[in-house]
Amino acid sequence: GQQVMQIPQYQHVQEGEDFTTYCNSSTTLSNIQWYKQRPGGHPVFLIQLVKSGEVKKQKRLTFQFGEAKKNSSLHITATQTTDVGTYFCGASLAGTASKLTFGTGTRLQVTL
Amino acid sequence: GAGVSQSPSNKVTEKGKDVELRCDPISGHTALYWYRQSLGQGLEFLIYFQGNSAPDKSGLPSDRFSAERTGGSVSTLTIQRTQQEDSAVYLCASRRTGSYEQYFGPGTRLTVT
Numbered sequence: 001g002q003q004v005m006q007i008p009q010y011q012h013v014q015e016g017e018d019f020t021t022y023c024n025s026s027t028t029l030s031n032i033q034w035y036k037q038r039p040g041g042h043p044v045f046l047i048q049l050v051k052s053g054e055v056k057k058q059k060r061l062t063f064q065f066g067e068a069k070k071n072s073s074l075h076i077t078a079t080q081t082t083d084v085g086t087y088f089c090g091a092s093l094a095g096t097a098s099k100l101t102f103g104t105g106t107r108l109q110v111t112l
Numbered sequence: 113g114a115g116v117s118q119s120p121s122n123k124v125t126e127k128g129k130d131v132e133l134r135c136d137p138i139s140g141h142t143a144l145y146w147y148r149q150s151l152g153q154g155l156e157f158l159i160y161f162q163g164n165s166a167p168d169k170s171g172l173p174s175d176r177f178s179a180e181r182t183g184g185s186v187s188t189l190t191i192q193r194t195q196q197e198d199s200a201v202y203l204c205a206s207r208r209t210g211s212y213e214q215y216f217g218p219g220t221r222l223t224v225t
Contacts, residue, residue: 006154033212042203042216043155088155090214098143098207099168100214102155 004091006103013110019076021106023089032072033090033100034063043088046074079110114138116217118204124223125194133189133220137206144181145205145214146189148173155203161187163209194224 005024013019023032031050035043047056049065049072056063062075072091076083086107090100117136125131137144146158157171161181172178176194181187191198201221205214 031212033214035214042218043205043214044216045213048212090155098162098212099157099160101157102147104154107152 004089004101004103006089006106008106009104010107011109013079013108015080015110015112016078019079019083019108021074021087021089021108023072023074023091023103025070025091027070027093029069030092032065032092034072034074035088035090035102036085037088037105038085041085076108079108081110081112083108084110116204116206116215118202118217118220120220121218122221122223124225127196127224128193130190130192131194131222133191133202133222135187135189135204135206135217137185137187137204138208138215139185140208141206141215142184142209143207144187145207146179146187147203147205148200149203149219150200158189158202191222194222196224198222199224 007022031048033048034046036046037043047063052069053067054065060077064073072089074087086105088105089103092100116138119134123131142163144161147155148158149155159179160168176192179189201219203219204217207214
């Protein structure tokens with residue numbers, strides 16, 4: 001079945017440092033979504049990317065979809081303690097746009 | 113409005129017993145998903161309901177797992193003859209037709225002793 005690899009599994013940064021998580025698929029994707037799960041909470045939708053090479057920004061967060069639509073990244077500039085949590089990518093294959101396969105997530109820890 | 117609700121929030125059961133987990137999606141959302149999240153792990157897809165279509169059961173790990181969605185609204189995930197490896201948080205999510213965003217419930221933490 002489709003596998004979605006996400007790296008790194010864990011990253012610990014100091015507040016103000018940048019952070020990036022990567023999501024990779026062996027197959028071409030229809031679209032990719034990103035979710036954030038705070039400790040003890042449930043996943044919350046951040047964004048969806050659909051077009052090849054698409055880049056979207058939300059304040060300090062930058063999301064990118066690869067040209068081949070097989071990978072994606074989430075970059076956070078100047079992390080804050082409020083960014084703590086686990087970031088998941090959810091990928092869907094062409095023709096199955098409603099069903100997501102989630103990556104294993106990247107847990108971000110931010111300290112002062 | 114109200115979000116996705118799940119009950120119970122916590123369930124402790126003995127190995128071999130059956131359990132039922134309930135999900136109330138956001139009103140009007142036609143799509144409903146069940147996921148399993150083991151400790152520190154990702155989200156494992158279990159089953160997907162879309163309107164009146166046959167559900168996509170491709171993620172159910174064994175025939176001990178089943179799910180129903182009555183009247184296109186409330187869903188129940190049933191695990192028969194529970195095993196210790198079934199211990200996890202079971203998350204439900206719903207989605208509105210025409211949208212791609214999934215709204216997750218708070219989950220049910222299942223512990224099998």
